[in-house]
Amino acid sequence: MSRPAIEIDHLAKRYRIGLAEELHDTFGGAVLSWLGSPLSNLRRLRRLSRFDPGDDADVIWALRDVTFAVAAGEVVGIIGANGAGKSTLLKILSGITEPTAGRAVIHGRVASLLEVGTGFHPDLTGRDNVYLNGTILGMSKGEIDRKFDEIVDFAEVGTFIDTPIKRYSSGMHVRLAFSVAAHLEPEILLIDEVLAVGDAAFRKRCLGKMGEVAASGRTVLFVSHNLSAVERLCERSVVLDHGRIVFAGPTAAAIDHYLRHTLDDGAALGDPQRRPGRGRVRFTRIWAESGGAETVHLTSGGEASICLAYRISGAQPIRKVRVRLGWTNLLGDPLLTCINDLSGFPIPQLPGPEGTIRIHLPRLPLNAGTYRLNAWLKSEREIEDLVAEAGELTVAGGDFYGTGMSIPADCGPLLADHSFEVLAPSTAAGPAGR
Numbered sequence: 001m002s003r004p005a006i007e008i009d010h011l012a013k014r015y016r017i018g019l020a021e022e023l024h025d026t027f028g029g030a031v032l033s034w035l036g037s038p039l040s041n042l043r044r045l046r047r048l049s050r051f052d053p054g055d056d057a058d059v060i061w062a063l064r065d066v067t068f069a070v071a072a073g074e075v076v077g078i079i080g081a082n083g084a085g086k087s088t089l090l091k092i093l094s095g096i097t098e099p100t101a102g103r104a105v106i107h108g109r110v111a112s113l114l115e116v117g118t119g120f121h122p123d124l125t126g127r128d129n130v131y132l133n134g135t136i137l138g139m140s141k142g143e144i145d146r147k148f149d150e151i152v153d154f155a156e157v158g159t160f161i162d163t164p165i166k167r168y169s170s171g172m173h174v175r176l177a178f179s180v181a182a183h184l185e186p187e188i189l190l191i192d193e194v195l196a197v198g199d200a201a202f203r204k205r206c207l208g209k210m211g212e213v214a215a216s217g218r219t220v221l222f223v224s225h226n227l228s229a230v231e232r233l234c235e236r237s238v239v240l241d242h243g244r245i246v247f248a249g250p251t252a253a254a255i256d257h258y259l260r261h262t263l264d265d266g267a268a269l270g271d272p273q274r275r276p277g278r279g280r281v282r283f284t285r286i287w288a289e290s291g292g293a294e295t296v297h298l299t300s301g302g303e304a305s306i307c308l309a310y311r312i313s314g315a316q317p318i319r320k321v322r323v324r325l326g327w328t329n330l331l332g333d334p335l336l337t338c339i340n341d342l343s344g345f346p347i348p349q350l351p352g353p354e355g356t357i358r359i360h361l362p363r364l365p366l367n368a369g370t371y372r373l374n375a376w377l378k379s380e381r382e383i384e385d386l387v388a389e390a391g392e393l394t395v396a397g398g399d400f401y402g403t404g405m406s407i408p409a410d411c412g413p414l415l416a417d418h419s420f421e422v423l424a425p426s427t428a429a430g431p432a433g434r
């Protein structure tokens with residue numbers, strides 16, 4: 001077997017809450033760190049600096065004693081609840097932040113696709129950023145030239161390719177970042193939850209492209225809350241829980257472990273400062289109500305509301321608001337999505353500084369089962385906040401059709417009003433039954 005592409009050895013990362021240990025968790029810093037990585041970039045070593053014994057309450061261990069290796073050509077998933085340490089791990093591997101203890105060694109040219117806002121220089125055009133990234137990855141101008149059209153086509157940024165990145169919408173930004181990372185032939189690709197941003201068509205193309213990248217023998221570390229995508233792409237996965245590895249092994253078993261052990265703390269939205277989005281508005285809490293009372297148990301066909309409490313920071317008005325609430329199964333496959341303006345409820349401006357957006361479903365069209373919620377909020381087409389995993393809800397089988405009976409849960413998740421008719425050859429009969 002080939003030597004490992006990634007070796008992670010007793011890695012730990014401690015953050016001090018309140019004290020901005022941001023170092024360069026920012027845009028410019030990320031670019032600098034990319035540039036700072038040796039161009040030959042074949043072996044990068046991040047080593048333990050110092051380890052203060054004086055732990056106190058204002059300290060968070062985002063990673064603790066994390067050890068694992070990834071063989072060249074392997075595609076490994078990393079799953080875990082909000083705040084488990086997934087992004088921190090990828091940030092250390094891509095050199096954006098330093099570990100507190102332990103080490104991570106990477107053998108090969110790395111491209112990383114982290115949160116929106118890292119990896120590109122905002123003042124440069126899309127075109128210049130493509131060439132800059134290619135150069136950092138050790139490609140010649142000729143090689144990048146040959147890939148260029150494919151990158152732009154995949155990203156669908158069209159004429160914006162000659163516009164500075166800072167004018168891009170978050171969707172365009174992610175599309176170009178993904179396209180660059182996937183086409184510029186890195187040996188190792190680190191991907192953090194890109195699929196959460198962007199529309200369904202783009203997500204589908206990303207998955208297809210990632211399948212190709214994986215099949216071409218590249219090493220991939222893939223972080224996602226979309227467990228179906230992880231299952232499809234990764235043979236092996238690591239489960240993180242509060243910074244520790246709690247399981248590592250075949251993906252199906254990892255998903256099983258994760259669903260059984262780590263999803264029991266309800267609608268923990270994680271740290272808003274670490275979530276994607278511009279952040280002028282942030283969700284502060286997400287919960288379900290039925291009959292005016294908060295609940296985690298809803299009933300098929302019953303009345304249900306999902307409430308999204310938000311807080312606006314700053315004085316700028318939040319205009320042209322699009323709120324999207326998604327229901328998925330436990331694997332993260334979308335089942336039902338409510339989008340205010342598309343369903344006829346425009347929100348021209350969000351009242352501030354705090355408020356609640358209530359999404360009311362008079363007759364919940366979901367069969368008995370367990371579902372997960374996700375939500376995002378855009379203003380003027382820019383993502384402000386995105387909660388990839390906003391908690392879990394149980395729906396109890398109910399009398400959706402008013403027949404005193406219910407559809408078995410294994411018939412699938414969706415219920416819809418419908419009728420049956422029996423049409424005789426000569427006379428079109430009326431509705432069957434009642």
Ligand SMILES: Nc1ncnc2c1ncn2[C@@H]1O[C@H](COP(=O)(O)OP(=O)(O)OP(=O)(O)O)[C@@H](O)[C@H]1O
Nearest residue numbers: 015022062081082083084085086087088270271274
């Ligand atoms: N720069 C920082 N300063 C302080 N705390 C941080 C910083 N970055 C991350 N943390 C904290 O470290 C922990 C791990 O965060 P991380 O972003 O790695 O989680 P994650 O698994 O990626 O979560 P999510 O699924 O929400 O993306 C969290 O408690 C987070 O609040």
Ligand SMILES: [Mg+2]
Nearest residue numbers: 086087088193
């Ligand atoms: Mg993350």
